[in-house]
Amino acid sequence: MSFHALALHPQLLKAIDELGFQTPTPVQQQAIPHVLAGKDIMAGAQTGTGKTAAFGLPLLHQMLESPAQVQAAGRPTVRALVLTPTRELAQQVFDSLITYSKHTELKVAVAYGGTSINVQVKALEAGVDILVATPGRLLDHAHVGTVDLSKIEYFVLDEADRMLDMGFIVDIKRIMKRIKNERQTLFFSATFGKQVKDLAYSILEEPTLIEVTPSNSAADTVEQIVHPVDKNRKRELLSYLIGSRNWQQVLVFTRTKQGSDELAKELGLDGIKAASINGDKSQGARQRALEEFKTGKVRALIATDVAARGLDIEQLGYVVNFDMPFKAEDYVHRIGRTGRAGLTGRAVSLMSIDEEPLLRAIEDLLDKRLPQEWLEGYEPDPTIQAPEHLRRGRSSEKRRAKAKSKIHKNRGRNTSRR
Numbered sequence: 001m002s003f004h005a006l007a008l009h010p011q012l013l014k015a016i017d018e019l020g021f022q023t024p025t026p027v028q029q030q031a032i033p034h035v036l037a038g039k040d041i042m043a044g045a046q047t048g049t050g051k052t053a054a055f056g057l058p059l060l061h062q063m064l065e066s067p068a069q070v071q072a073a074g075r076p077t078v079r080a081l082v083l084t085p086t087r088e089l090a091q092q093v094f095d096s097l098i099t100y101s102k103h104t105e106l107k108v109a110v111a112y113g114g115t116s117i118n119v120q121v122k123a124l125e126a127g128v129d130i131l132v133a134t135p136g137r138l139l140d141h142a143h144v145g146t147v148d149l150s151k152i153e154y155f156v157l158d159e160a161d162r163m164l165d166m167g168f169i170v171d172i173k174r175i176m177k178r179i180k181n182e183r184q185t186l187f188f189s190a191t192f193g194k195q196v197k198d199l200a201y202s203i204l205e206e207p208t209l210i211e212v213t214p215s216n217s218a219a220d221t222v223e224q225i226v227h228p229v230d231k232n233r234k235r236e237l238l239s240y241l242i243g244s245r246n247w248q249q250v251l252v253f254t255r256t257k258q259g260s261d262e263l264a265k266e267l268g269l270d271g272i273k274a275a276s277i278n279g280d281k282s283q284g285a286r287q288r289a290l291e292e293f294k295t296g297k298v299r300a301l302i303a304t305d306v307a308a309r310g311l312d313i314e315q316l317g318y319v320v321n322f323d324m325p326f327k328a329e330d331y332v333h334r335i336g337r338t339g340r341a342g343l344t345g346r347a348v349s350l351m352s353i354d355e356e357p358l359l360r361a362i363e364d365l366l367d368k369r370l371p372q373e374w375l376e377g378y379e380p381d382p383t384i385q386a387p388e389h390l391r392r393g394r395s396s397e398k399r400r401a402k403a404k405s406k407i408h409k410n411r412g413r414n415t416s417r418r
């Protein structure tokens with residue numbers, strides 16, 4: 001199947017051809033006809049499956065088919081709103097839409113926090129066809145009246161699961177109140193837990209369900225391996241892996257912001273150029289780190305889950321879990337950063353003994369065991385044990401609770417016998 005078979009506007013096909021896209025990805029093949037037919041959709045697809053074009057192309061097409069009414073006096077209107085959880089993701093979706101629409105006159109704008117609001121106000125002034133925004137900054141604009149959401153015809157929620165993880169539910173509800181009910185809604189999420197489903201059903205109308213990869217299953221193109229190692233030797237092992245295996249571009253996940261900064265510094269001392277990217281940094285600093293990583297100036301980019309959201313780095317070969325994620329879903333998102341668009345990637349997890357329960361949660365979610373391998377010279381020290389409370393079924397608290405319930409049972413029996 002080609003993009004031409006999807007009957008998209010010639011000006012869009014021209015841009016697609018120039019981008020070198022040959023065949024639509026599965027989510028694009030499935031979503032585009034439904035969006036063109038005006039249906040709501042609820043799509044489950046991993047990162048890197050091409051969701052931006054899956055909603056972007058048919059939206060742009062519909063706008064070309066029915067041009068905007070001439071802007072009446074009043075507040076600047078928006079025809080389509082795309083909500084994304086992070087600034088990086090907003091910027092990335094915006095860049096893609098600009099590229100897809102380069103041979104059209106359509107106006108696309110972006111609004112997120114951490115940058116000047118005035119520049120955004122200027123871009124919105126005359127009204128726009130598509131606005132890509134993060135929830136907080138969008139509400140700022142709506143409150144001061146620099147944007148009018150009441151005329152929105154198309155509403156896209158990108159990465160809805162992450163949006164909820166980041167606590168945006170209240171903001172989303174506030175935004176929904178400003179949008180009219182007659183609209184087309186496109187809902188995307190990599191995972192579909194209860195909270196995500198509840199939100200989906202509250203804002204979608206008779207949606208077409210699209211599931212590209214079973215939700216919660218990691219991309220098949222990613223080879224996954226777990227290396228058990230002592231916590232205090234993780235950094236040493238990471239430097240060794242990067243050096244000895246000659247990894248030139250590796251994305252490393254830590255759980256905390258401080259952890260990402262410290263690790264970047266320590267890798268630097270080991271002679272490996274590294275940069276960190278986290279929510280404490282200014283937008284400029286994050287963009288710079290990303291640029292250096294993309295251009296190969298730094299070999300390792302150390303990121304927290306939130307900061308990494310929306311990074312689109314082409315042909316990323318290696319993802320390392322320096323800390324196992326607290327939430328099993330985050331594992332799916334993390335490894336989705338590699339093996340993008342059909343390429344093979346490797347996801348390497350460095351797991352200390354206290355993180356075993358986190359691995360079990362991931363394996364439960366994926367419904368499969370991940371292969372484990374000890375690396376010579378880095379075998380875990382067998383005398384180090386997990387903290388008492390993490391040892392499964394052996395916790396003293398559990399034992400005490402069990403003993404207690406036994407006493408109760410025995411008592412019960414005793415009384416009944418009497």
Ligand code: ADP
Nearest residue numbers: 021022023024025047048049050051052053341
């Ligand atoms: P997602 O939003 O699902 O994470 P993106 O829309 O960011 O995925 O796309 C991931 C990458 O795949 C981008 O680099 C994009 O340019 C590329 N891509 C998207 N669609 C196609 C296609 N049909 N053919 C080739 N590459 C594509």
Ligand code: MG
Nearest residue numbers: 048051052158
């Ligand atoms: Mg995306």
